[in-house]
Structure formats: structure tokens, C-alpha cells
Amino acid sequence: MKEYQNIKVENESSVCWITLNRPDSRNALDGVMLSNIEEALIDAENDDQVKVIVFQGAGEKSFAAGADINQLKERTSIEALVPGMQALYTKIENCKKATIAAVKGFALGGGCELSLACDIRIATKNAKFGLPELNLGIIPGAGGTQRLTRMVGKSRALDMILTGKIIDGEEAERIGLVNYFVDGEDYIGKVEEVAASIAKKGPIAIHLAKFAVHKGSDLSEDAGMWIEKLSQSIVFGTEDKNEGTSAFLEKRKPDFNNR
Secondary structure (H helix, E strand, O other): OOOOOOEEEEEEOOEEEEEEOOHHHOOOEOHHHHHHHHHHHHHHHOOOOOOEEEEEEOOOOEEEOOEOHHHHHOOOOOHHHOOHHHHHHHHHHOOOOEEEEEEOOEEEOHHHHHHHHOOEEEEEOOOEEEOOHHHHOOOOOOOHHHHHHHHHOHHHHHHHHHHOOEEEHHHHHHHOOOOEEEOOOOHHHHHHHHHHHHHOOOHHHHHHHHHHHHHHOOOOHHHHHHHHHHHHHHHOOOHHHHHHHHHHHOOOOOOOOOO
16 A cells, blocks of 8 residues: 555555544645645546545544645745645546545534535534635635535525634534534444445446536536436446346346446
8 A cells, every 4th residue: 555645545345545644733734635635536546446435534633624824825826726725626526436524523624625525524523614714814715615505505605604613513414514423433433334335336327426416516407417318328338237237136236347
């Protein structure tokens, strides 16, 4: 397994765990960590054994407490136009593998935006979500203004962004920011349960289901229906579709081969 400076990567069965590993700085997202994440993401996408990618933070205090403020302070207006974190999070959203954010502790700024880019968010009792960028005289710039709005609605998104309020995991689940709230110690068990459920599915179907949801949600319903129809026509031509339907009729587990 490849070693990185600011993250840890572990593959367990069909799950790739990417751990943000700067606990002394609450896993602040510096340039090295972002580069590490992108490299690990590419490797996981190209690994046929990996079905699900899980992002988590090292330590108990933080998932990721946002961008590294020391580096942020030095950025110019021209540098803000560089794709950077926003482009990386779009790659995570468009990843052909399913992604899960396992959030304990603080997920603020860029950390919150990382969780928003994932397909599923699982939060513990001590999870804290927020977009406090306006306190620094800037705005969320890694997809927060767009993904949060689509996820929880314009009114709630504006409330969080303009006030900089921080909400806990239970509140995040209530407003639709989080899929699962775990009020206990065994949040890893919940992550493993959800990941295992997804990993049983056909990998091409996972990819195209994600594609249809993400691309179709920004279009009219009719246009989205065509994306769904075209995606379905692709999976109908795969070996995995034949294997999945045969396995169901034969009352056995399918053996998908991503073909």
C-alpha cells in the first residue's frame, strides 16, 4: 500500500478507507493533503477490487476543520480562480465508485464541503457541520454554496452560510444534510454496514446511477429522464446485467465483474 504524507489509505475487502491525517491541526486541508487525496482517489477508482471509498478524519476531534488558514491568507484573487479544492471535490462527486463521508468531530468549511461532495454522509453524536467562511471575509469556494443549497434548500443554506452557524449531527440529519446519525460509539459499524450493502451491487450500475442522479438533477425532469434512459440502455448491454438477472432467477449471489 502506498504511503502518503498527510493521509492514510487502507483497503479492507472492497472498501478503501482514506483517512485525513493531520490531527494536530484538526486535519486542516493543506495543499499536500489535497494532492494526496487526489492521488489516492485515482488509485481507488482504478482498482477493480474497490467498490466503496470512505473518507474519515484521524483522531476524535475533527473530520476536517477546513482549509489551512496560513495558506489561505497568502492566496491572491488570481489564485482563487485555479480549480484547486473545488475541482477535486467535483472529481469526488463524479467518482465512478460510491463515496461515504464518515464524520466525527468538526467538518467545517472545506471539510464540510468534502462531506457534501460524497454520496452518503454518516455522522456521529459529536459531529459538527458548518460553513463559517464569511467570518474570514470570504465565501465557501469548494462547492458549498451549490451543493448545500441543492441538498437542504435555499433558505437553510443561506442561514448556515450567512450566520456561520454550526449544527450537530442530529440537526444535520433532520434537515437532510446527513443520511445517517449514529447516537453511539459504533459509528464504524454503521459505515461498514452501508458500505457492504453498496459493495454487493453491480459496479457499472453504481457508476451510471450516480451519473443519472448528479447530471439529471440540474436539468428539467424530461431531460433527466433521457439521461436515465440512456444510462439504462448502457447497463442493459453489460455482462453484469446478465449475471445479476441470472443470479436472481437462480437464487444465488451475483458475481459482478465490471463488464
